[in-house]
Amino acid sequence: MPAGLVISAPASGVGKTTLTLALARAWRNRGLNVQCFKSGPDYIDPAFHAAATGRASVNVDSWAMDRGTISHLVSRGTDADIVLAEGSMGLFDGVAARGVSGTGASADIAEMLGWPVVLVIDPSGQAQTAAAIAAGLRDYRAGVRLAGVVLNRVASPRHEDLVRRALDDVGIAVFGALPRHAEISLPKRHLGLVQAEEQAEIGKLIDEAARFVAEHVDLDAVLRFAASWSPQPAANGLNVTPPGQRIALARDAAFSFVYPHMLEAWRAAGAEITTFSPLADEVPDVNADVCWLPGGYPELHAGKIAANTRFRSGLRAFAETRPVHGECGGYMVLGTALTDADGVRHEMTGLLGLETSFAKRRMHLGYRLATLAVSMPGHHAGARLRGHEFHYSTILAQPDTPLAVVHDATGAVIAETGSQRGRATGTFFHLIAEDR
Template sequence: MIPAGLMISAPASGTGKTTLMLGLLAAFRAQGVTVQPFKSGPDYIDPAFHTAASGRASFNIDSWSMEHERIAGMVGNAQGADLILAEGSMGLFDGVAIQGASGNGASADIAAHMGWPVVLVLDVSGAAQSVAATALGFKMMRPDVTLAGVVLNRVASPRHEALVRVGMEQAGITVLGVLPRRAEMALPERHLGLVQAGEQENLDEVLAEAGAFVREHVDLDALRAAAMGARASVTPPAKIVPPGQRIALAQDNAFAFVYPHLLAGWRAAGAEVLPFSPLQNEAPDDSADICWLPGGYPELHAGTLAAADTFRSGLQRFAETRAVHGECGGYMALGAGLIDKEGTRHEMAGLLGLETSFAKRKFHLGYRRATLEAAIPGAEAGAHLRGHEFHYATITSEPDTALARITDSNDLTVPETGTYRRTEGGGQVSGTFFHLIAAGA
């Protein structure tokens, strides 16, 4: 049975969605309530925190890159849970200009399609009764989106709370919680968002503190009672065509950005995932059919990767006869060299001619639609793929053959095509700067 759900959202980024989400997951878990978390949008960092807080794998659901049928399969992962909580991205109605597979990527699309009421997190610092006007606008913006209530964040004092509550009462909006200003609850960040869950040495303590904080200041019973069952049909978790039967997967703090639904879908289709750690100087399992290097932070570990001779030589041997594919950070690691932010060049695997630099950073962000010029593991030439790109690397040299024709969410051509190179022994090395989310035109 699929439980009722809620969408945790906000008017904008930086208002406290993730702090509330993690606190709710930890607080409900402490009560013995099994919560299935989801992340609306393409963010690949938050789901790992969700998993740590809830004890259940969190999955991305995204209306731009996923058809309704695939979203239904993602929600099917909630089987056996007591409650669904989905964390939104950016502001509730923020998305791209042109519709995608089932929407424009806004969290409101998911809330409307699934029928999950929205819990709106409001940063009330610097305002009082006026905050109710913001909440009222969000309540009225889309008739197909229901506002369950609000959680007031960064409340300065009891007097401040009383004034904000007056406005909410006048607007007919339920206050589900009041979080006092508390700077120490903030999670550390870096250039791609939060520091990864795997790098948080005191994560258990942080989550326990967040759970206690939310339990004290949010009406958990009222919030849970506001959840509603799925409006759309839900199906069992979908199988996804795997890139191989046995997949050697780079997995450590340098290569952690692989979407959880891909791994689950590959395994559901019968594939076996064989993790290895380049940072521990491990080579891909020689019994694997293909090797996949996800994105991550190779720029923070470039010196370690350059010195990992067992990893590099093992990867080179693997690529002689089999396929190797890299996404974003994995693509950079497959290249000839990487220049860190201090201007030092580090030798990478040398399987592609790609040279990248962080000394002159350039921001790349957005959805990507790709039509493959050559096959990659799991997709034939001509296949249409949807994904997301988010990095600061600058390409200084990219001499290999273009892998795909790539456009952004506005159907504008993107110059970062990805590249590929075939090896003398019959293998192929390929890479892209975008992270694969789903197949589809």
């Protein structure tokens, strides 16, 4: 029977991902089967989890998914020895209005599955106050259990001793303390970590993190606090409809933001997926009945995309007879033009009238609930889709038929409606699940 833990923290940027990867690899090195999950709408971290464990990781999201879907997804951990769910943001951070089964907070997953929480605490610039923060998190919500803490970036042995004593006074176990160690810092860019597939040395970095954490953290003590867990049978499977029977999926460094559970759901429903690379000037599979352009970093490759005339003309030819859909970055590439951060305007495919710019960046972030005004691949008009939006582009023009009425998690209508023109559709949000 597997044991489960949630790795969380008081805030973002404290070291959750690094600790999760290190624990996973350290236990794998000991011969244990480790299964990771990511709480919340992050499409980058699961690839790091897979690199650390050798097993595919997927997202579980209490705002967008019902309990049955979450149970179905986590059931893949049945044959594991230890299951780790990496949280997002702070432990209790979610949206103000409840979604399908929660607010999107990592605490929802911890309570729902009965997995204790290991807190990563960064006591930089404080000492005993770190214990007050940990105690407050422990006591904030009755259904969430705290296993203990791992201190990260401690300044000195004296600093560690002060924090340890304070945590002991409030009855919180300290599993270990990590000094600063620049060699295991994961590189970042504007939408999060640089993707695992872009880092040739990711295996070595995870190995070093595992060695470092095994030296400073009592791995056996952490395991003892993990909760034995027997997955509950799921009444339903993944709440996702494939966009077609044979799907041509853009996949390279510019188009890589795909939730793993989405691809699994498409395949589970009998769909076939073939991939092509716009950056390599490839075209969609001519035998596909739909083309899907996911998000990614087209703004970093806009010049190359504009220069790849075979890709652009091939996609336009595909769209003459079959549907094409783009999410976020893919939506931008379906548009008329994209202006990069240096102010250079690049011609895109022109299947939609959308024009975007990164010259004046503005963050757009949050859950989205869209009611389709017209159909898109896999979903009919009137369908309610749950997703998440995260980008820094500014809309200069969005002249086509609005695809949907889109609300944020508070119920406020937002301007990023998506677009439809002919057989081309696009959204700024990444689809997670459909309301049923």
